[in-house]
Amino acid sequence: MSPVDGVETMENQEAKFGFTAFAEKWNGRLAMLGFVIGVATELLTGQGILSQIGLL
Template sequence: MEKKSTFGFTDFAENWNGRLAMLGLAIGLATELMTGKGILAQLGLM
């Protein structure tokens, strides 16, 4: 029986990576709309 890999470019890892990226983008846009500042301004970099 072959052991299933849980590290590297697996379908499982790529699915979670995509989901978390979409969630991060949505949270970033919502935060920008609520504060009126971009992410760099919120972090004090601009």
């Protein structure tokens, strides 16, 4: 079973460094996940992120 043409999977990625499309996709996905977790935490606790860590 081979991956669909044009679709990159983690198995066929070489070790690359720098601003590659693969790294930027994962960076964006993790940033979106962090943003959603931050908003959900604010909604559940009623405090902003800065208040939660004691800066306000």
